Amino acid sequence: xxxxxxxxxxxxxxxxxxxxxxxxxxxxxxxxxxxxxxxxxxxxxxxxxxxxxxxxxxxxxxxxxxxxxxxxxxxxxxxxxxxxxxxxxxxxxxxxxxxxxxxxxxxxxxxxxxxxxxxxxxxxxxxxxxxxxxxxxxxxxxxxxxxxxxxxxxxxxxxxxxxxxxxxxxxxxxxxxxxxxxxxxxxxxxxxxxxxxxxxxxxxxxxxxxxxxxxxxxxxxxxxxxxxxxxxxxxxxxxxxxxxxxxxxxxxxxxxxxxxxxxxxxxxxxx
Numbered sequence: 001x002x003x004x005x006x007x008x009x010x011x012x013x014x015x016x017x018x019x020x021x022x023x024x025x026x027x028x029x030x031x032x033x034x035x036x037x038x039x040x041x042x043x044x045x046x047x048x049x050x051x052x053x054x055x056x057x058x059x060x061x062x063x064x065x066x067x068x069x070x071x072x073x074x075x076x077x078x079x080x081x082x083x084x085x086x087x088x089x090x091x092x093x094x095x096x097x098x099x100x101x102x103x104x105x106x107x108x109x110x111x112x113x114x115x116x117x118x119x120x121x122x123x124x125x126x127x128x129x130x131x132x133x134x135x136x137x138x139x140x141x142x143x144x145x146x147x148x149x150x151x152x153x154x155x156x157x158x159x160x161x162x163x164x165x166x167x168x169x170x171x172x173x174x175x176x177x178x179x180x181x182x183x184x185x186x187x188x189x190x191x192x193x194x195x196x197x198x199x200x201x202x203x204x205x206x207x208x209x210x211x212x213x214x215x216x217x218x219x220x221x222x223x224x225x226x227x228x229x230x231x232x233x234x235x236x237x238x239x240x241x242x243x244x245x246x247x248x249x250x251x252x253x254x255x256x257x258x259x260x261x262x263x264x265x266x267x268x269x270x271x
Contacts, residue, residue, distance in 0.1 A: 027052070028060050032069055032084060039079045046078065088145055097221070097230055098130050100263050104256040105132040105232065112249055114236040117142060117216075119155040120229060124171060126156040129230075140214045140235050151191055152180045154206035154218035155231035161198040162220045162228040168195060183208045203250055204231075208238055215241040217249055219257035224265025232257055 017023075027050075034050060035041070041049075047057035061078055064070045068083045098118070105116040109132045118130040125147040150156030150171060160168055177186040185191045198204045206216040218233035234249055235241075241249075 024060075028064060031057070031060055032064060032080065035070055035078055035080045036084060040077045042076050043078070085145060097264065101130065101221070101230075101232065101260055102132070104260050105130065108132075108232075108234060108252060108256055109134050111252055112234060114234050114241070114249075115140060117155065117218075117233045117235060119153075119159075119218075119231050119233070121150070121156070121159050122147065124150055124175060126150055126153050126159070126231070128155075134236065136236065136240070140211065140237065142235075148180070148210055149175065149178065151175060151177060152184050152206070152210045153233075154204040154216040154235075155233045157194065157198055157206075158204035158218040158220045158231040158233075159228045161195045161204065162222075168192075180210055181208055181212045183212070185209065202254055205246065206235075213238055215246070217241070217246050217253060219253050220261075221257055221264070222261040222266040222268070226266050226268050232260065 030050060031046065034046065038049070043058045043061055044054060046052075046061070047054040050057065052060075061070065061072070065072055065078075068081055070078050071081050072078050097120075101118050105118060108114075108116045112134070113136050114134040116132045116134070117128055119126045119128050121127075126149075127147045128142045128144055131142060131144055148156070150160050160171060172188050172191060177184075177188065177191070179186050185194060203217055203219045206214075206218070208215060210216070214235055215238045216233050216235040218231045220228040221230040221232055223229050232253070234253055
């Protein structure tokens with residue numbers, strides 16, 4: 001597994017660091033973030049991936065263990081703990097969009113009996129920051145805090161579509177378009193065409209591009225600056241979310257997105 005790990009830039013190696021920069025804090029947080037993406041690694045594997053001295057890396061790991069941010073199993077492999085989730089969840093709870101969004105998410109879940117998700121962009125990923133489960137027995141609920149590349153999810157495509165052309169170009173040029181399923185869009189030209197379609201109709205669809213058994217339809221959420229900062233989506237099993245069902249969901253989802261955007265101060269979608 002160690003051979004497959006990305007080699008990351010050394011933490012805090014910039015030659016123009018601010019006077020207040022604390023290298024130890026930088027390195028410690030880098031390790032926590034790295035383990036969140038790559039759990040179940042030994043100190044040697046972590047040190048190699050982060051280009052750190054092994055003994056120094058070990059001291060950071062033991063300190064983070066004593067602080068309960070990571071744990072180590074009998075095989076000497078390190079894992080992030082739920083304390084990381086607890087801290088992140090507390091932060092997510094104070095994000096202003098969640099309380100008003102919950103009202104619309106609950107209404108959508110009640111109307112269509114499917115799971116409703118709220119997401120935001122974080123770099124080249126979409127992070128799920130809230131979920132309201134549907135009433136169907138078989139459903140797909142993404143964990144809060146889960147993330148995936150923009151091009152693989154309806155929420156990511158919905159947000160990126162309404163960002164500037166410069167941001168779209170930057171993403172398309174930097175993205176490796178790694179396939180998650182056989183249906184994931186991996187061609188840059190096709191992805192640009194997909195964004196044009198989304199812009200014309202006002203919503204995005206994930207046709208089993210993130211999971212072979214799931215479909216998702218999403219609309220962007222705009223803030224008071226008319227900036228598409230978040231997206232709201234409805235997801236469910238592909239067998240249930242047929243084209244006909246999606247067509248029935250879209251008007252209610254678009255209306256919820258418009259009303260939520262208006263509540264956040266976006267007057268361009270007032271009508």
